[in-house]
Amino acid sequence: MAPAAESALKHPPELSGTPAGEGKSRPHTGTVRAMERSDLPVVADLFTRTFRKNNQKTDSQLAGYLETVFFGSPLYTPDVGSLVHLSETSAIDSAILAMPIEYSVHGRPVTARVLCAFMAEGKSGAAGAARLARMLRAARQDFCFSDNASPVSADHWVAGGGHVLPVQSLEWHRTFRPAAAALHMARRKVKLLGKLPLQGLARAVDRFVRRSRTSFAAVPHDGIRSAPVSPQQFMEQARLMMGRFSVHPVFSKAEFDWLIAAAKLNTSLGELQCCSITDAQGKIIGCYLYFGADGRNAVVMNVFCHERQEAAVVSQLFADFDNLGYASAQGMAQPFLIQAVLRQRHLVHKHTGYFCLVTRHADLKEAAIGDGFYAGGLASESWSRLLHDF
Template sequence: MVEKAGGVRDLEREDLPAVAALFQKTFRRSEPARPSMVSYLSETLFDHPWYDEEIRSKVFVNPDGNIGGFIGVFPSRLELEGRLLRAAFAGSMMVDRHEQNPLAGARLLRAFLSGPQDISLTETANAVALGMWQKLALPLDIAYSLNWLRVLRPAGTAIQIAERGMKAARFLRPVASLTDGIIERAGLKGFRVPPMQGIGRTNFWDASREEFSNAMLKLAERFPLRPQWDRASLQWFMDQAEAKRQFGKPSWRIAENRSGDLVGCYVYYGRPGGIGWLLQALCAPNVAGELVDDLFAQADAAGCVAVRGAGHPWLTPELISRKTLFYGRAFFVAHAKDKSLLQPIKAGEALISGLAGENWTRLIGDDFD
């Protein structure tokens, strides 16, 4: 059914070329969308393993009948202590010519929140989107919104950050590398990670995807609110995450204690000269510090100039004590009519981000050829 112009309706497959073009214009400021992006939108929005006909992405239709706004919606299946929940994550939200449609974003968000899901979430709200959530009296969750950065090579980090706003800054990479080398040779190693001494309580090792998947399924049971993954659905999310290569190749790591018991796992992206990115980390509370140390050491050895990540409440105390910077970049917000569903989130005991959230998608931080 065609909605009247100027309204919000569910996304249809035939809308995807227009949505892809709007995405490129809003977030990439680049050439028209390529067919690969259209097919990717089709795969992630319509062929999602938890696709729900009643929980779909929304488009805003301009008075002229063209699509002028979009909010991506990723359905999810969560469980809370045996109770199955319908959930939905709000992904990319965009409006063309916002000054002409000042209420379009708010209408898209309201349409999303009025869906049949038990709980509505986002882990990637920018400052503008956060303002819209807050106008509805829905505050951000601080614990899951604490984005962080651990600098390893300061000059290289500065250049990487500068490149986000000025591509020409990449020509200064050799100078940054030389500068960081001088800093290290001068003995100013305050940014670098000290070598790990001896054998700790925990043994970390590179894992295969299958081994990592098994670890994720087992460790997820520690969280009262978590995805209702099975092996097939988790593999789909891992496939999507592995396809993101702008930040480098993903490294899958597993941790066991001295008795051979599984106690942790994490996956991060990294490449020489780039800023590594932690996608997901799960662990027993008593090994969080060793997980952070191993992550930093791995990123340093891989030649990363820094490593960053989104909010992992169970890692925050260890990050704070290891010269880590915290900043606001992407914000986490959750809403449910049944407020008891939010308690695990407020307590920092919910597995609802990264592979369990929406950061697996290539729409966040990746390019399309």
């Protein structure tokens, strides 16, 4: 998340020289330590001042949400959590909010750390942020990444031996109903428009546009079908399809259940839903998970499919959203899907943040810059309310 979005160290205690566990004595001033629950009100205020400069007061729910996201994961320990820097007066002047996600790297489990916010305040905060940034050296990292880094942050990643993934740094946006999509976007920017009864006019314009330009309608492959499934069914299908990648999220039941529960708190994007896609013989060839609100924008979190089924799955994905009446849809670009996505009409790619990673493992690095890497959606920060609320 801007202005900086990158991940932290695997072993913060080695940097501060002090045990990071909660309940232990706090380190001396001017050092880094693991974030503790008692820090949350201060960190919430720092987050608001850093990223929501127009807000005069911190949202009363923010500290509780930070606790849910950054202390609630079944993978959480102080050694893989968030970090704070203490000034000479023992005040928190900079922080990295990070959460763990388990990945499989060529069959071995690795706990990745995903940074969801990097914030600093004042001169001491700048010094603290510099110290935190120096931790992001590839030689020290098992696996750290961000999917929403700013240009300045991306430069720091590269300087520290990291990599920027160009495809994953893009979002695709597909329009089905241009008037409704424009109205939804305008209402996000101008709250007053939400009180005006403009939906009927947008529907009338879209009916005319879609009759005159039939390419706005999404066409599925012959014989391909889809149906809603439970999150548990989606998880089981996704695990099978992720086998094509040498680096991919594990989605253990405990972690996946927690991710689903945490993602559902982001009601601003609509309802979290899962679908399965089958071919003419009834064989499951793909599945996807997305947020959707009636008549608005569908936000795709994850798409999986078997090899050589990309075109059929992507076509059905967009046909589903069109049939359900969505104005538009968006999702993170993925190398294995990009050729199928590019076949769509009325689609553009936008850059909103850099996907950056650092690792000391050569095989993970090779997979990331090649075709054997899958990340994003639930296995990232894309579902977090920190990107949309507060």
